Amino acid sequence: MVAGHLQIKKGYYYAVLSWNNGEKRQTKWIPLGLPEKGNKRKAQVELSKIRSEFIIPVEEGDLSADMLFADYLLEWLEIAKGRLAIATYSSCVGLIKSSIEPYFRKKKLTLRELEARHIQSFYSEKLKVVKPNTVIHYHAIIHSALKYAVKTDMIIQNVADKVDRPKKNDFQPVFLSAEETQKMFEALKGTKLELPVLVAAFYGLRRGEVLGLKWDAIDFERGTISIKRTVTSINLDGKYQEIEKDSAKTKSSLRTLPLVGSFKEYFLQVKEAQELNKKVCGNCYNYQYDGYVFVDEMGERLKANYLTSRFPELLEKKGLRRMRFHDLRHSCASLLLANGVPLKHIQEWLGHSDFSTTANIYAHLDYSSKISSAQAMESGLQLPETGGFTSRWSGETSS
Template identity: 65%
Template sequence: MEERRKYANAKAGDDVLFADFMEQWLEIVKSTVSIPTYSSYVNAVKSIIAPYFRKKKILLRDLQAHDIQMFYQEQLQRVKASSVIHYHANIHKALKYAVKNDMIPSNPADKVERPKQDKFYGNFYDRDELNKLFEAVTGTKLELPVLLGAFYGLRRSEIVGLKWSAIDFEQNTITISHTVTSCNLDGKCVIVAKDTTKTKSSRRTLPLVPYFHEKLLAVKAQQERNQKLCGRSYNREFLEYICVDDIGDRFKPNYITSQFPKLLERNGFRKIRFHDLRHSCASLLLASGVPMKHIQEWLGHSDFSTTANIYAHLDYSSKLTSASAMESNFHLGA
C-alpha cells in the first residue's frame, strides 16, 4: 500500500529518483513473477542498477536514453553483454510500467541500443572422456547426476527434480515434468520445487534404456535399505525424489555445481561445467548422425533455432553431405 502511495505522489508531480523508482517497482512486480525470476530482478536492481543511478541523482522524469546507454557502456567494461541485456530487460520493463501509469510520457529504453549477444559455444567431452568420467564417478554421490546429464542431456534442475513417479518401469519411459531450482533472495538460499519445466517443450518423455532401467531399480532398492538402516533418522520428506543422499536428503542444486569441478580436478580431467555434460550429449548425438530436429526434442529446446544456433558449428556431417552434393555437379580435376 505504501509503495502504491509513492506512485500516486509521483503521478501528482513529486520528484522521484530513478533509483528509488526501480526499487519500488520490485515490490509491484513481486507477485507477478516466479521466485527465481524475482530473485534475478532483485540482484540486478539492488546491486547494480539502483546504486549506479543513485550516484547520478537522475530523476525518473529526467531520465534520457543517453543516461541508460552510458550505464550499459560502463557495465560492459566489467561484465559480458548477456548481463547487460539482462539489466536492459529490467529497466525496460520497469519503465514500461511507468508509462502505463502516466508517470512518464514515453519509455526512454526504447531508444537505447542493446549490446549484441555474445555467441555461445558450449564446451564438451568426447566419447572417450565421457567413458573415463563414468568410471571415475562410479560409486560416488555424483554418479547418477553425471550419467543423467551426459546420456539424456538433462539440465541440473531436471535431474534434482526427477521423481520416481516419472519412471515407468513397465513402458520403459522417463518423463521430465518436475524441476528443483535454487536462488538467492534477501541473503538466503531459497529452494524452489515445481511441477513445471523451463519451457513447454522441456516437458518430454524419453526412452528408459536397459542400463538405466537396471540402474534406477538398484538405486530404488538401495534407498529402501537406507530407510530401514536409518529408521527415524531417515528424512522422509523427499521419498518421492530419486536424487537423495544416504539419509534421504534431496540433493541441493548448488551441491552438484560445486562438487562437479572438484571431482574433475581430483581425477585429472579437463575442466568443464556440469551443464557442459548436456552439450557433450548433443555433440555425441550429432557425431552419430542424429538429425538436429531429433536433438531438439531430446534436449527439450523450445524451438529448432535454439538447437541450431548452439550446435550448428558441430554439425560436420551436414557439411560433408553438402560437399558431396557440390562435387557431383562438377568435373573437378578432370
Template identity: 50%
Template structure:
C-alpha cells in the same frame, strides 16, 4: 526501478522475481544512483553508457546485458504508461548483440573418464543423467520415482527443483512442471539406466530398513537422495563437480556443459538439430540452432558433397610443364 520491482513481485514467479532482483539491485540501481541520474533526466545515451560500463567492468556476456536491458525497458514502459515520462528512452537504444555460443564440452573419451571417477560418488547419478539425457540440474534433482515406468521403460521429465537466493535467504523452489512446455518430455529408458534405477530403488529400500527412524521420509518420492534419504541439493552438484574434476585432473567444464556434451555427441553421430531440440527439451528450434549449429560440421560436409555431385564447376587445368628440350629450344631461338 525499485517501485517496478515491488510491483512485479505479485505478477511473476518467485524464480523470475529473484532474477529481476539480482539484476536491478545488484547492478542497475547502484550504477544510476552513483551517477545521480533521475528518472525524468534519463536519456538513451545514459542507458548506452551503462551497457558499455557493465560489459567492460564486469566482463559480462552480451546475453546478460540484454537481460538488464529487458528489465530496464519493462520498468520504463511502466513509467511511460503511468505518465511519469513522455517516452521510453530504452526504445532508442541499440541492444548489445548476442555472441555466438562457444561453451566447453567433453568428447566420448573424456566422458568415459568422468564416468569412471564418479562411480560410488554422490555425483554419479547426476553426471550420468546430464551427459546421457542432457537433463538440466533442476530436472535431475526434481526426478521422482513416479516419472519412471519400468513397465514401459520410459523416463518422464515433469518436475523441477531449483535453489535461488531471494530476499536475503537461500530457498528451494519445487515445481510440478518443467521449465517450459517443450521441457515436459518422455524419453526411452535404455537398459543401462533401467538397471541403474532398479539398483537405486533397492538401495533406498535397504537404507530405510537400516536407518529406520534416522531415515528422512520427507523426500521418499525423489530418486536423487543420499543414504539417509535427504534430497541432494542443487547447490551441492554445482560446488562438488569442479572439486571432482580437479581431484582427478580432468578438464574443467561447468556441470551444465555436460548437457552441451550430450548435444555435441548426438550431432557427431548424425542426429538432426530438430531431434536434439526434442531430446533436450528446448522450447524453440532456434534455441538449439543458435547454441549448437556451429558444431554441426557433418551436415556441412554432407551439403558440400551434395553440391559437388549436383554442380560441375569448370576448373581451368594447369598447363603442362615444358620438357627440358623445349626449354633449350626457347633459350636458343
C-alpha cells in the same frame, strides 16, 4: 520547490518544509544545528539550499514521474513480483539492489529526468567491471521497468529504446567426445555424482530436471522416464532457497523418454538402497524429500549448488577437463549429432521449445550435413579441369 520557513526550538534553528501530497499537507522538520543567537542569516541560506535540493518523498504504491528513478525501480519490483517467475524475480532483485539502484540513487535523477545518455553512461561504467551479458540483463530490467511507466502514462517514451546494448559475449561450451565421456564415467564411479552425471550425459537433462526426478516419473514396466518436474535454486535477499515446480521449463520440456540400457538396473538399485536406508535410519531419516530419486543415506535431497560447484572440482581432481554440469547436456547433443541423429530429433530429445534454439547452438557441429552438401554440389555442378593455377615461372626455374 517546496514551501519552507525557519522555526526555533530549544534555542536551535529548524527548517520546516511543507508540501501537498494530493490528499493532505505534509511537513518535515530538519535540524540545522545552528544556535539561535547570531545565526539567522546562515539559517536562511541553509533553508534556501535545503528547499532547492529537497525531493518530495513518494509514499509506497504512489508512483509518479517526479519520484527518483531509483525509488521507482524498487516500487516496480513489487508490482512485477506477481507476474514474474520466482527465479526471474530473484535475479531482478539481485541486479537492481546490487548495481542499478545504487548507481542511479547517487545520480538523483527522477523518472521524468532520465534520458538515454544516462543509461548509456551506466552501461559504459559497468562494462569496466562486468561482462556484456550482465549489462544485457541490466538493460532488460530497465527497459521492462520503463515500459510499465509508459503504459501507465507516467512518461511518454521508453528512453531505453534509444540505448545501444553491448554485443553478447561469446561463450563456447565444452563438448566431450565419446572417449572423454567414458573416461569421466570411470573417474566418477562410486561417487555421489555418478548417477546424476550418467543421467544428465545420456539424456541431456538440465540440472533442475535431474534434481526434480521422482520415482513416479519412472515407469519400470513400460520402460519410460518422464521429465515433468524441476528443482531450481535462487538467492533472494541473501537467503538460499530451492524451488520445486511440478512443471518443466517450457511445455516442450515436458517429455517422455525411453528407459534404455542399464538405467533400469541403476534406478532399481537406488530404489532398493533408499528403502534399506529408511529402515536403518528410522526416525532420523528425512521424509521431507521422500519420493525424490537423488537423496543421500539420510534422505537429504542433493542440492543444486553442490552439483554446480562439486562437479567441475571433482573433474579437475581426477585430471580431466574442467566443465560445467550443464555442458553434459551440450555433450549429449554433440554425440547424438556425431551418430547421425537429425537436429529435429535432438530438439525433441533435449526438450527445446524452438528448433532455432537447437540449430543455433549445435548446427556448427553437424559436419556430416556439410559433407552431404559438398557432395551434392560436386555432382550437380561440373567444375573445370585443373590447370591455369600454376606459377608463371614454373618450368623456368628447373634450368
